[in-house]
Amino acid sequence: MREALREAVGEALGAAVRDARALGGGDINDAWRVTLADGAAVFVKTNEGAPADMFAVEARGLAWLAEAPPVRDGTLRVPEVLAVGERFLALELLESGPRVADFDARLGRGLAALHRAAPAGFGLDHANYIGRLPQSNAPAEDWATFYRRERLEPQLAMATEKGLLSAGLRRRFDALFAALPERVGPAEAPARLHGDLWGGNLHVDAAGGPALIDPAVYGGHREMDLAMMRLFGGFGRRVFDAYAEAWPLAPGHEARVPLYQLYPLLVHVNLFGGGYLGSVERALDAVL
Template identity: 60%
Template sequence: MSPLPPAVSAAVAAALGAAPADAVPVGGGSINHAARVTLADGRTVFVKHHPGAPPGAFAAEAHGLAWLAAAGALRTPEVLGVGEEPGARFLALEWIAPATPVDRRGAGATPAERFGRGLAALHRYGAPSFGLDRDNTIGPLPQSNTPCDTWAAFLAERRLLPLTRMAVDGGGLGPATARAIEALAGRLPDLCGPPEPPARLHGDLWSGNAILDADGGPVILDPAVHGGHREVDLAMMRLFGGFPPATFAAYAEDHPLAPGHEDRVELFQLHPLLVHVVLFGGGYAASVERVVRRYA
């Protein structure tokens, strides 16, 4: 019998045309439950579910995966079904048997280079605007993607300032830090580097969201997509490590970065650091304060 909750199991059966016969829990991040599910017709699929998932969150993730796949640059799991009924919200994806993660020890240069070149192609494919035609989430947090005319305006108005308000309301940041972030937001046009067209961003590209399939090909998962500055994905990749130098070298060779990009890494890490303050508090507030002091 499937260990999926009965409501989720029934919803998956209705969407995929076959009932879950067995399910084995697998890693699905820190928010949702996830399982490798064998269906009665023999197919194996990945099912992510959570009874308290925000309405529309799984549909937004499915849209994001399709939006990334449209670039033809990096593999994403095929979306098989989405359930939005209360108590039975789920996302069913193609099961991709993983090899090893994008090498975390610096070996395996060929997969690392393939990932770097694929990411360059994804970014170069572009986006219609700084933003997206729909909102989505990053983890469990709502993420407004209403387009802005410039990257600096989008970063300030859709990312840094809303998250700062959440962090203050949740007790993770004090008012003095919030005022400093507001002042920094006003200086972003001078800090974000030379103008670039909107890139097609994954939006939450830490090492856990990049794996290798059984053939050694790179796969990206769990996006928080939008059109934005391409250095954002690269800054997120550096924040918690996990990507070898060969990945960044291959990217830069294929899609050279603008002058001063090294000076913008921490600036573009401020958004994910604020996300972590809202979700986890702790020492992330000190990291935010350090970054704000550097640029303010």
């Protein structure tokens, strides 16, 4: 960690940085285990090229999740925000331990309770980021409008600007948009979403319980988080069964999985390139 960042982190935390050890696993940011002069250990992520508000809105997202009952009662953990600056975010250090026997069931029940902590509407009162991509959350009156306007359309525009989206693929999305109000499922209240819930953003804390990190929060359809969880693996069958026991899903939810995987797949196209376009095509095949 550069000296200027060490000084900024120490000043924000009220104790000088004695040691900063690099941690692996971050695609977007650098991650550090920081030991302070008073002996306290904290987790710090840094990015000297980050947009000025990126860490601030992540901190707001963590706090928004922490308001929910399953975090307050300890079913789920979310790291506490300790300090934030334009180039860093300092969080409670969540040490890891072996999973408790009912880890998957706790995670499933906890996610259902998190989703039930309904926000005011579809969207959020501020924009944020998914990975390093901007994510608009302008409120919408209904979920189909929000999903098209705030999720799929911006990613399609970005992919078009990068020269990754063919005219034929764009026409297929236009066909989907014409049918979207009938495809999104029965009307439901907005859910409090993590927003980027792949296996890398699930952590096991020192007590062996589930913790959620690196969110991209908003009020949306609860099947969005569940579809993302199924996209790249990392979640056991018991997680989904426990979720359904706590809050059964609406009829047709299995058929909607590829619909709600389109957003993270398009995000991956824009983050990592056209190698994900085949997955986008296959998801469209399943919903058109």
